[in-house]
Amino acid sequence: MLIKTIFADDHVLVRKGFLRFVEEAKLNLKVYEASNGLEVLELMDKEKFELIFLDINMPKLNGFDTLKAALKIDPSIKVIAVSLHEDGQIINKMYALGAKGYILKTDDAYKLIPKVIKKVLNGELYYDEKIIQKVLKPTAISNFNYITIKSTGISFSEREIHIIKLICAEKSTKEIAEILRTTTKSIDWYRGNLLEKVGAKNVVGLALYAQQNGILQV
Numbered sequence: 763m764l765i766k767t768i769f770a771d772d773h774v775l776v777r778k779g780f781l782r783f784v785e786e787a788k789l790n791l792k793v794y795e796a797s798n799g800l801e802v803l804e805l806m807d808k809e810k811f812e813l814i815f816l817d818i819n820m821p822k823l824n825g826f827d828t829l830k831a832a833l834k835i836d837p838s839i840k841v842i843a844v845s846l847h848e849d850g851q852i853i854n855k856m857y858a859l860g861a862k863g864y865i866l867k868t869d870d871a872y873k874l875i876p877k878v879i880k881k882v883l884n885g886e887l888y889y890d891e892k893i894i895q896k897v898l899k900p901t902a903i904s905n906f907n908y909i910t911i912k913s914t915g916i917s918f919s920e921r922e923i924h925i926i927k928l929i930c931a932e933k934s935t936k937e938i939a940e941i942l943r944t945t946t947k948s949i950d951w952y953r954g955n956l957l958e959k960v961g962a963k964n965v966v967g968l969a970l971y972a973q974q975n976g977i978l979q980v
Contacts, residue, residue: 763793763880767813767911770802770828771844778866779913780815783872785813789879799823799831806835816861818845818852819951829859844871849948853889863888883922909976916959918977925952926977930969 777795784791794811796802798820805811814832818825829841842863843856853864865871874888881888881941882912884907910917918926921942927937935953939946960971972978 763790763896765790765813766811767791767815768794768805768811768819769800769815770796770799770825771815771817775895776817780872783875787872787876789876791879797821799825800827801836803831806832806839807853809837811839812883813837814841816841816849818843818847818856819947826855826859828858829861831858842878842882842888846947847944847951849921849944851919852948852951857889862886864925866944884973890901897961911977913975914960918959922952922956923950924966926956926972929965930972930978 769777771777771780775799777797781793781795783789784793789811792843794809796805802812802814802816803823816828820828823831825843825845828929832839832841840862841860842865843861844865845852846867848855849868856864859935863878865874865878865888870946878888909923924942925938928941933941935946935949939949943950943959953968956968957960957964960968962968962971
């Protein structure tokens with residue numbers, strides 16, 4: 763019997779590549795496509811699924827919120843993140859929210875799919891070997907140490923504070939990524955999340971918030 767699966771990614775070529783691999787590898791999957799988190803939830807409202815392969819950066823509803831909502835609809839569903847992000851905080855957040863697996867988007871990522879499916883359906887976890895240490899070691903978990911700004915009551919992780927300071931120092935996305943040894947995609951995600959958190963429309967507003975609330979002195 764085919765395993766009903768959702769593959770969610772906002773890039774058509776990525777979705778088609780996954781479908782092509784499933785066909786070529788003759789995997790026992792019946793795959794439904796979704797281009798954003800809302801489409802995932804719409805599919806789940808109509809049918810019962812066993813697996814979701816989930817991108818994190820998606821329009822309308824990101825991977826974090828999609829994962830939380832999906833598990834509320836069906837706590838038994840197995841969700842596997844497929845992402846470019848190697849950042850410890852992001853990996854740990856997906857893990858804490860209940861993702862059973864995490865695969866990096868690399869040239870050989872599809873080769874891992876059969877192994878991942880077997881493990882998660884057997885009740886095990888599968889996190890890419892390249893990132894497993896970031897999930898387990900204390901330095902990754904330390905990213906969850908939060909600092910609360912008394913004047914606004916908003917909390918920021920140490921990594922977020924660092925990124926705000928670098929933005930205020932007029933560092934480019936590429937420069938910040940190099941300093942923090944992560945990807946530009948990860949920095950883009952952090953920037954968007956920070957703007958939403960403080961209610962700013964752009965990095966100028968974020969810089970003003972930082973100056974007014976003493977973040978640069980933290």
